[in-house]
Amino acid sequence: MSGEFDFIRRFLAHFPAARVPVGPGDDCAVLPPSRGAQCVTTDAVVEDVHFTRAAFSPADIGHKALAVNLSDLASMGATPRWFVCALALPKDYPLRELTGLARGMAALATAHRIALVGGNFTSARELSVTITAAGELSRAPLTRAGARPGDLLYVSGTLGDARLGLEHLRAGLRRGAAVRRQRRPEPRVALGLLASRHASAALDVSDGLAQDLGHLCTASGVRAELEVERLPLSAAVRKALGPEGALAGGEDYELLLAVPPGRSRAFERACATGGHAITRIGHFTEGRGWVGRDRTGRVLPPPEGFDHFRPRAMD
Amino acid sequence: MSGEFDFIRRFLAHFPAARVPVGPGDDCAVLPPSRGAQCVTTDAVVEDVHFTRAAFSPADIGHKALAVNLSDLASMGATPRWFVCALALPKDYPLRELTGLARGMAALATAHRIALVGGNFTSARELSVTITAAGELSRAPLTRAGARPGDLLYVSGTLGDARLGLEHLRAGLRRGAAVRRQRRPEPRVALGLLASRHASAALDVSDGLAQDLGHLCTASGVRAELEVERLPLSAAVRKALGPEGALAGGEDYELLLAVPPGRSRAFERACATGGHAITRIGHFTEGRGWVGRDRTGRVLPPPEGFDHFRPRAMD
Known part of the structure; x- marks a missing residue:
């Protein structure tokens, strides 16, 4: 087996087997029809933008990459169901760090009962983890657009x-x-x-x-x-x-x-x-x-927002 | 509006509006329940691994990023339905190149009637496009595991x-x-x-x-x-x-x-x-x-495979 397939196998070994018709290893995962409407989100964490390898353990990176996606599902009122994980790894990325990353991600996935159903590995200059996660709704979604005067x-x-x-x-x-x-x-x-x-x-x-x-x-x-x-x-x-x-x-x-x-x-x-x-x-x-x-009713000036797209030097 | 939100708006403008309960712009897209089983795949194209900006136009990159995912859906016998797109862009990535990338992707998406329902932008040192695409099955999936002797x-x-x-x-x-x-x-x-x-x-x-x-x-x-x-x-x-x-x-x-x-x-x-x-x-x-x-029945030695994970220098 070539490097990529061996990496995938080792990564997947840390996750519980997904209970789906076709799991990781084929061209696509196959999922049963959903009963409710589905919520889907995609979010990436990128080295030196969202984390540094000096300040974050591999398990921290794996946790955070999944957490930011689960947070999007949470905000819609969805129950987490499945996710796919695209990893971009520097050529010299050590296997023990990949193991740590998988463990951090798997622990959070297990806690929220969300199944890893597929993934992709590619080489890259910097480490990044891009996750797409889906959840199921049992009632109307909580959007950003529903607030009314008086709420x-x-x-x-x-x-x-x-x-x-x-x-x-x-x-x-x-x-x-x-x-x-x-x-x-x-x-x-x-x-x-x-x-x-x-x-x-x-x-x-x-x-x-x-x-x-x-x-x-x-x-x-x-x-x-x-x-x-x-x-x-x-x-x-x-x-x-x-x-x-x-x-x-x-x-x-x-x-x-x-x-x-x-x-x-x-x-x-x-x-x-x-x-x-x-x-x-x-x-x-x-x-x-x-x-x-x-507390006196005086209007305060708005603070500047936070935008990951602006350059951030972490260390 | 900050840089990220402006980029997202400009990118989306090249795609037809997705006919889904909640499209891009909220924390998640909301999709109606699927009738058939769903196929899901994720695949990335990364600068200097899968393409170079010297040899590929922005529209080529946008096309290829979606095409490799559609190919996975094709191999399962699925009808393309929706995709999400996570873009990692160098800080100096020109807006006109983003426009080209969106146009190349949108043309292929339109041809295959697959809807862009969400996305994510982040900065990065190198350009990469990570897509997760889903299709729907009207019969059993074509997996890799179904071939039988005699086929x-x-x-x-x-x-x-x-x-x-x-x-x-x-x-x-x-x-x-x-x-x-x-x-x-x-x-x-x-x-x-x-x-x-x-x-x-x-x-x-x-x-x-x-x-x-x-x-x-x-x-x-x-x-x-x-x-x-x-x-x-x-x-x-x-x-x-x-x-x-x-x-x-x-x-x-x-x-x-x-x-x-x-x-x-x-x-x-x-x-x-x-x-x-x-x-x-x-x-x-x-x-x-x-x-x-x-043609004489002589057994030929197997050639070496192709693995993107091995270093490839394109230019």
Whole structure:
């Protein structure tokens, strides 16, 4: 067997066998007809853009590559079903690192019961992992376009930690909660599924709340009033970045949710029961764009967003 | 709007709007439930591995990136339905080249009526295009595992032209039929659909017939007897590479098909009616591996296969 086929075999060995009519190894995977509508997303992580091999372990890279895709499925309220993984590897990429990458990815895949059904290897100058993931809907999807004036605005977890983790990594720190949030984002799949019973709109916060809230407002044709003092921040983020830094920070992979006022109590109760941390951080009105206000009601200037496409030097 | 979103908008503008519940622009595309089983494949083309920007126009790159995925769908007998496209672009990639790439891809997508439903942009040091494509089956899939002793072996089109085209490009030639086969492979989608009514097994010849016939034999647990003098070769390939070179050559994107003897006449007739060039090049027996024989029955030594994972310097 040639190098490519041997690599594929070794990579696949870390994943549970997919229960599909035809799995990896043929020209295509074959999947049974889906009962519900399908959600599909594709997302890549690229060396020196989204991670460095100095600051991320191979398992971190494998985890993050899948996590960012699962986060997109979560934001639609979909149940993860299958994914395919296209790996571009430098010619000298060590087999033990490929093993680590597979293990990190397989652990997250197993936790979310999503099956690896196919993949592709190619050589490249830099390491990158491009995943396409699909989930199934059991009710209407949570799009960005469903928010209505009067809806309440919620966000899950805490904001800014991944950005702080990036700053820690750039400064040479290799441990701590913030670094872990940067390396190992946890997609909010269970919350997305729960939210699909209550929310009118959702997206995952990948480019920073400032930018992503703008997307939600634009897609829904509404305006958001954000109570900046209510932003859920860890003590470390509050101290190091403040609310403005947390708003601009990217890669939170938290869910931003619009919930009609009549559903908010049921939603909050269901989150409490399910152990999902959520915080109400504002509401929607008629209009366009969003505005942040401090506790005195004063309008705050919007922070600059976060865009992976702009050059980022990590180390 | 930031650079990334502007790029996405401009790229999408070249494609017809996808008729799906949720198209590009949300966290996921939403697709209606599929009636039949689904085929899914993922394949990447990477700068300086699968193409160079000196030898391929942007439209060539866009065409080829989609074509190699459509070829995988063709080999299963699937009807193309949707695809997602992850682009990794160097920071200085010119907008007019992105336009060319989109146009080349959109023309092929339109020809095969496959809808672009989502995508992703990221920066990278080298240009790469990673596509995940899905098709729908109306009957059982054509896998690699279905060939049985007694089945006849067919191949579509001609072999070796893409390899010859690669040699021409390396030598500085920029025109001609062989160069076109290398730059603009034509996926055999209609033939795959037709073959799914007759054939017992199929794959697309991407790594060279020598290697891919080996995959078919291994997956099916059979042996192939290849009549080397029957290989369909263009005059240019016969002169420049000979049958051995055509066997080793890669990127043919022709279909290799196993057809039960009782179906062969109907299959050949249907191909003639549909205008699909196919050639019977051997048959399957009990055993393992494959053997090539010349017209005297002498066994020929197997040529070395083709593996993109091995370093290739194109220019």
